[in-house]
Amino acid sequence: MTERKPRNLDFESWVDRQIREATERGVFENLPGAGKPLPGEGEPYDELWWVKDKMRREGVSYLPPSLALRKEADEEYAAALRARTEDEVRRLTAVLNEKLRGAVRANLAGPAVDLAPYDAERVVEEWRAGR
Numbered sequence: 102m103t104e105r106k107p108r109n110l111d112f113e114s115w116v117d118r119q120i121r122e123a124t125e126r127g128v129f130e131n132l133p134g135a136g137k138p139l140p141g142e143g144e145p146y147d148e149l150w151w152v153k154d155k156m157r158r159e160g161v162s163y164l165p166p167s168l169a170l171r172k173e174a175d176e177e178y179a180a181a182l183r184a185r186t187e188d189e190v191r192r193l194t195a196v197l198n199e200k201l202r203g204a205v206r207a208n209l210a211g212p213a214v215d216l217a218p219y220d221a222e223r224v225v226e227e228w229r230a231g232r
Contacts, residue, residue, distance in 0.1 A: 167210065181224055
């Protein structure tokens with residue numbers, strides 16, 4: 102659609118012709134999402150839907166760094182409880198504790214980081230109880 106509309110044609114007839122020609126060339130066949138409902142159908146309208154979608158696709162966090170750390174700590178703690186061996190539980194707990202100590206030293210933006218380092222032996226006991 103790089104050509105300009107000729108002056109002597111109605112806009113509608115010019116657009117209709119371009120759509121017809123594209124259809125004849127098969128441009129509209131096998132489009133991704135064909136036959137599927139539109140995402141977000143039935144949900145309330147959100148003016149920033151496109152920003153949220155872009156952030157989700159790019160894996161960008163919109164949480165302040167301190168809250169993102171809290172979320173990450175919860176996920177890593179759960180991962181430690183799903184570990185296969187006690188050594189792996191201790192290693193994952195040590196990595197998590199180092200991140201927490203680094204966050205306290207870095208003074209992250211957002212609410213205060215008030216997470217204390219995890220006791221590796223207590224995490225191992227909880228891991229054993231879950232087995």
